[in-house]
Amino acid sequence: MSKTAKKSQTARFQHRMSGRTTVTQGHQHRFRNLTDRLIPGNGTHRHSFNGITQITNGHRHSYSGITGNAINGQGARHFHRFRQVSRIANGHRHILSGRTSVPIRVSGSSKHRHSIIIESIKQK
Template sequence: MEIPISGLVYCSDDSDGHHSHKLYITSWDGRPVHVHAFSGVTSFDVGHSHEYAGVTAPAPSGVPHVHEYQTETTFNDGHTHFIRGRTGDAIPLPGGGHYHFFEGYTTVNGRQPHAHAYQGRTGNESM
């Protein structure tokens, strides 16, 4: 099964010499897509916590859906962690739009290997 997708690729040459590409999907199967910002603070474990922020992967608008997400935490106590998961279903907002709950555990890292719990809700949808 083929699903038509449209979008654009942004190519950058950063000042630090790294070359990167970002894919921005603008429609999925003929439907516009949207994303959500998310951020928060992990649980406090082994004497510290971490902050995180990111934007979910795109998902089609107007249909039941979830979003995948991933990001890296702030550098605290000599290390970072990675966060990766899938949101819950869309929850309508009274004035229009919707948000999603998310939760999970970071990857294990640190001098004393450990993980942190995290949870939150995304912001409202944005294109």
């Protein structure tokens, strides 16, 4: 790799988000995604995120939001808390909340983007 190519390559770090929504109308959904854009702040930062829950009871919910500020500094051990209400589907909403993973390296390029992660779901 040339020196010019090395200079244009920047490590991109994101956080994993996963969990279960609140129980509404007798069911809940699993969710899993990566944070997206880094939003700088005064001595801290946040991340935007979006995703779609897994299918339960024949439907799923989309969601998007912004994490809280970095907790535990801004180094390799920091994480973020999040709490977001999903969009309405099948006449109701759910709340997604929790904390992200510590940062994970997802790319060597700052231009690399991830699309929404959607998994194959087996109905019981």
